[in-house]
Amino acid sequence: MIGAPAMGYAVQTFGFSSAWAFVGAIAALAFGATFLMRGEEELA
Amino acid sequence: MPVKRGVALVVVGAIAFGVTYADHAPLIPLVAAEFGLDDVQSGLLSTALFLAYLATTVLLVGVIDRVGPKRSVGAGLVCASAGAALFAIAPSYPIALVGKALEGAGSAVAFVSATRYIAGLYGGRRSHFALGLYGAGFPLGTAIALVFLPTIATALGGWRAAIGVESTLIAACAIAWRWAPEVAHVPAAGDMRDAIRCRNCWLASVQHAAGFGLAIASGTWITVYLLREFSLPLALSGILGSLLLDLAVVARSVGGSLSLSRARSSWASASGSPTPRCSTRPRHRCPRRPPRRRASRRSAGPAV
Numbered sequence: 063m064i065g066a067p068a069m070g071y072a073v074q075t076f077g078f079s080s081a082w083a084f085v086g087a088i089a090a091l092a093f094g095a096t097f098l099m100r101g102e103e104e105l106a
Numbered sequence: 107m108p109v110k111r112g113v114a115l116v117v118v119g120a121i122a123f124g125v126t127y128a129d130h131a132p133l134i135p136l137v138a139a140e141f142g143l144d145d146v147q148s149g150l151l152s153t154a155l156f157l158a159y160l161a162t163t164v165l166l167v168g169v170i171d172r173v174g175p176k177r178s179v180g181a182g183l184v185c186a187s188a189g190a191a192l193f194a195i196a197p198s199y200p201i202a203l204v205g206k207a208l209e210g211a212g213s214a215v216a217f218v219s220a221t222r223y224i225a226g227l228y229g230g231r232r233s234h235f236a237l238g239l240y241g242a243g244f245p246l247g248t249a250i251a252l253v254f255l256p257t258i259a260t261a262l263g264g265w266r267a268a269i270g271v272e273s274t275l276i277a278a279c280a281i282a283w284r285w286a287p288e289v290a291h292v293p294a295a296g297d298m299r300d301a302i303r304c305r306n307c308w309l310a311s312v313q314h315a316a317g318f319g320l321a322i323a324s325g326t327w328i329t330v331y332l333l334r335e336f337s338l339p340l341a342l343s344g345i346l347g348s349l350l351l352d353l354a355v356v357a358r359s360v361g362g363s364l365s366l367s368r369a370r371s372s373w374a375s376a377s378g379s380p381t382p383r384c385s386t387r388p389r390h391r392c393p394r395r396p397p398r399r400r401a402s403r404r405s406a407g408p409a410v
Contacts, residue, residue, distance in 0.1 A: 063156035065315075065323030070149030078331050085320050092316030099309045 108287035112227045113236045115286045116220050117243040119179055122279040123216060124247020126186050126209040127155065127322050129193070129272050131248075132256045132329040132344040133265040140265075141199040152326050154203040158210035159217075167218055167298055174291055175223035176283075182216025183280035185209075190273035194266050226289030234365040242358035244318070248325050249351035256329070256344040321354050 065088070072081040130137055130151045138148050170178045189208030196202035224233050224240060251272075259268035301307045328347035332338045338346070 063153050063160060063319075065319055066152035066326045067146050067149030069323055069327050070145035070147075073327065073330075074145040078327075078335060081327060081331075085324055088320055089316050092312050095309050095312045099313075100306050 109227050111285070112287045112289070113224065113239065115283055116179070116223055117239050118279055119183055119216060119220065119283060120240050120243025121247035121250065122183060122276045123186060123213040124244035124249075125251045125272055125276070126190060126213060126247075127152075127244065128248040128251040128325050129190065129209075129255060129269055130206070131326040132252045132340065132347070133259055133268065134326075134330050135333060135340065136259060136265040137202070141202065143199065147199070149326065151203065151206050152322065154206040155210035155213075158207035159214040162211045162214035163218065164298060166215065170215055170219055171222070171293065173219075175219040175226060176286060176288060178219035179216045179223060179286075180280060180283045182212040182214070182219065183276060183283055185212030185215060187273050187276040187280060188212075190269055190276060194269035194273055222292055223286075223289055225292045227287070229290070235359070235363050238359045238361055238363060238365075241361075242355045245321055245351040245354035245358065248322060249348035249355065252325060252329060252344040252348040252351065254344075256340040260341055317354070321351060325351055 065084075069081040069084060072084055130148075134148045137143065137151075141147075173181075186209045189205050189210075189212060191205075192208060193202055193205030196205055220240060221237065224236050227233070228236065255265075255268045255272065258271055259265045262268060262271070325347065328350055329340070329343045332343035332346055333340060
């Protein structure tokens with residue numbers, strides 16, 4: 063919902079490198095969040 | 107046999123919805139040229155779909171649960187087919203956005219219902235692998251859109267014809283869905299309010315945004331990237347771009363299989379039995395290995 067136009071803005075303003083950097087930043091954020099999540103066996 | 111037929115049909119439906127997520131993506135150069143769009147406006151076609159998806163999920167999840175999973179998935183397919191048809195004949199950019207929104211609403215109606223449908227198919231058994239296959243259907247559909255729609259557009263003389271073919275195929279999926287087996291209604295263990303109060307659900311949504319969301323966002327632009335930066339033909343750009351989504355297809359199925367293996371080993375270490383049977387119903391959950399630390403708050407869990 064946000065990623066596609068955000069990448070579009072990055073492409074037309076800074077070029078494709080910034081668009082792929084945006085993708086990498088979100089992926090890194092999600093990877094960090096995995097350390098805060100509880101697994102299925104902990105949710106019983 | 108009815109279980110396999112049901113899973114096969116629900117995966118076919120997921121593929122159909124996956125196509126709608128990126129039907130415009132490999133055709134952006136053609137659509138943008140006709141409507142005079144810049145890159146942000148092209149990206150907003152995806153936003154229209156997922157904004158409608160979000161609104162439909164939040165507002166109608168209770169209604170969808172009451173209607174029942176089989177009818178909801180069928181209604182979602184019809185809605186998505188109508189949205190694609192509207193996009194194909196759109197005389198202007200705003201109407202194209204409405205078409206994309208209709209596709210998103212249809213997908214939202216079907217998405218939650220299909221997970222409930224799979225739960226109903228499996229009854230007391232674990233359905234992780236079937237859910238993994240179902241989840242893999244979406245990126246597979248998106249990859250199919252990137253591969254075939256530019257070729258169809260080139261062969262038939264334009265993007266409108268390609269989207270028209272897509273609409274027809276989704277309608278065929280809606281007709282095929284009539285042969286899906288009926289399932290018993292499995293009520294959800296919680297509702298949207300439970301999910302909003304659940305910290306782990308928010309963290310899981312970050313994973314979903316980074317996995318599925320970024321795959322779709324990247325899939326939207328990968329074809330244009332290859333076309334502009336490397337001057338590849340549109341059809342070849344679509345084929346190479348689809349490789350991004352192919353990885354998601356494999357990873358989702360493998361993820362479902364790994365979850366099932368882990369659940370089995372947890373069960374075996376706790377009870378000595380290798381064959382877990384559990385239900386998504388709150389009062390019939392699988393006995394689990396005692397947690398190392400007690401959960402501090404109620405969780406809506408995977409049933410939401």
